[in-house]
Amino acid sequence: MAHSAGNTYEILVIDDDPLAIQLVSDVLGGNDFTIRSATDAESGLELVARHRPPIVMLDLMMPNVTGMELLERILSIDPGIDVILFTGHYSTESAVEAIQKGAYDYLTKPLPVLKLRDKLAKWLEDAKVRQQARKLDDELLHAFQFEGIVGRSPTMLEMFSKIRRIAPHFQTALVTGETGTGKELVAKVFHRLGPRPNGPFVVCNCAAIAESLFESELFGHVRGSFTGAASDKQGLVEAASGGTLFLDEITEIPLNVQAKLLRLLQNREIQRVGASNSKRIDLRIVAATNRDLRSLVAENKLREDLFYRLAMVEVKIPRLADRKEDLALLQRHFLDVFSARYRKPDLNLTRRAQAIIASYSWPGNVRELENTLAYCCMMAETEAIDVADLPEQIRAQVPYGSDGEKELLSMEAMELKHAMRVLDSVGGNRVRAAEILGISRATLYRLLGATPAKRPTSRALGKGGEGGKLLMQ
Numbered sequence: 001m002a003h004s005a006g007n008t009y010e011i012l013v014i015d016d017d018p019l020a021i022q023l024v025s026d027v028l029g030g031n032d033f034t035i036r037s038a039t040d041a042e043s044g045l046e047l048v049a050r051h052r053p054p055i056v057m058l059d060l061m062m063p064n065v066t067g068m069e070l071l072e073r074i075l076s077i078d079p080g081i082d083v084i085l086f087t088g089h090y091s092t093e094s095a096v097e098a099i100q101k102g103a104y105d106y107l108t109k110p111l112p113v114l115k116l117r118d119k120l121a122k123w124l125e126d127a128k129v130r131q132q133a134r135k136l137d138d139e140l141l142h143a144f145q146f147e148g149i150v151g152r153s154p155t156m157l158e159m160f161s162k163i164r165r166i167a168p169h170f171q172t173a174l175v176t177g178e179t180g181t182g183k184e185l186v187a188k189v190f191h192r193l194g195p196r197p198n199g200p201f202v203v204c205n206c207a208a209i210a211e212s213l214f215e216s217e218l219f220g221h222v223r224g225s226f227t228g229a230a231s232d233k234q235g236l237v238e239a240a241s242g243g244t245l246f247l248d249e250i251t252e253i254p255l256n257v258q259a260k261l262l263r264l265l266q267n268r269e270i271q272r273v274g275a276s277n278s279k280r281i282d283l284r285i286v287a288a289t290n291r292d293l294r295s296l297v298a299e300n301k302l303r304e305d306l307f308y309r310l311a312m313v314e315v316k317i318p319r320l321a322d323r324k325e326d327l328a329l330l331q332r333h334f335l336d337v338f339s340a341r342y343r344k345p346d347l348n349l350t351r352r353a354q355a356i357i358a359s360y361s362w363p364g365n366v367r368e369l370e371n372t373l374a375y376c377c378m379m380a381e382t383e384a385i386d387v388a389d390l391p392e393q394i395r396a397q398v399p400y401g402s403d404g405e406k407e408l409l410s411m412e413a414m415e416l417k418h419a420m421r422v423l424d425s426v427g428g429n430r431v432r433a434a435e436i437l438g439i440s441r442a443t444l445y446r447l448l449g450a451t452p453a454k455r456p457t458s459r460a461l462g463k464g465g466e467g468g469k470l471l472m473q
Helices: 018-028 041-051 067-077 092-100 113-143 154-166 183-193 211-219 255-267 293-298 304-310 324-341 351-359 365-379 411-425 430-437 441-448 458-462
Strands: 008-014 033-038 055-059 082-087 105-108 172-176 201-205 244-248 284-289 314-316
Touching (some): 008 018, 008 041, 018 033, 041 055, 067 082, 092 105, 105 113, 183 244, 211 255, 255 304, 324 365, 351 365, 351 411, 430 441
Parallel strands (some): 008 033, 008 055, 244 284
């Protein structure tokens, strides 16, 4: 955020009425704010592009161009700018449209002096909260990294504790979780915290090996053991000797090879294809899958004895949807990574982009989030990553209503509904919800009401009922 000089923030006022500009200057000019002004759209856009002020106050009724069009052009230059629209012709429809298009606030003329001062005081408070939140995120990111894995949710902290206790002693471990949850990362942690971290870490992608070649790839073969075996070949198991073998997608191993794998797990012995003698191997094995092994045993696709041998030590990685408390830390982590990689320092998500990310279900888990933020960092033309920088499938979420249609809500109900949706998406964490919404915690508490009984029901919200106070008040 923040295009500021020292402790003073710039406000750009764009209005064809010099009296309105003078009023803002008289009311807000001082220690906290420096006022710039323009009386036409083109001059205003030029000042926006040159100075990138954190706040633009914009008249909705400008000559030759509407305030809505100018709002969109300003946010296209810098999505991180907070635009406050004011008009002498208030309507609920234009207010809703302005907020949906990214306006920070919407005021009516004549501008009420006390209300205007109160709005900017709240903006200053929110700005400080966002700066403090960024600092806190950096501190938390450092504190809640476990061997390169980011997480502070109870399920992740429990998983870290389990891995820390098991890793020095394990011979075989099973890592389960949906696609994209980070199973290979966990396998690498087992290796690094194990007794031989300097040994090899060998990855076997079981899903990528042809069934006819599986035994040879895993255990090796001797010359002449089959057509095309022109020389002896070391398998992946031998290559991992003295270290760790990671068997990804373990359920793809053919049944005839599973018996040999079981022998390896039990006796730490292998026999190359075509060889007459066995060979002892000293290694640790981490297997991973995104499937239900018990159902595969019931379907006779996985040996039961192999399952029990694998499942003696199991670590289950939660879905990202079940650890939304970690979303903010993961965002900060990936933004830092890709900011450095693409040489775009100080990249941040706008509040609108944060709200959409928080409400998305992330079926592809952490990997999808990582890829999304990599795409955003590549697309971003300013420090602020906005909704337009998000991939289409995430932007295409229906923001209101569950029936695929946008509900017609009052401003109060719309804001409360959105606040409750963000709060729910972060597991009830009001501090994080306030940060995503770009408001103070006190404002969020006032919006939600002191007790659940004071909040409007979802039925009332769906009918455009009144409820709560405006976020901008």
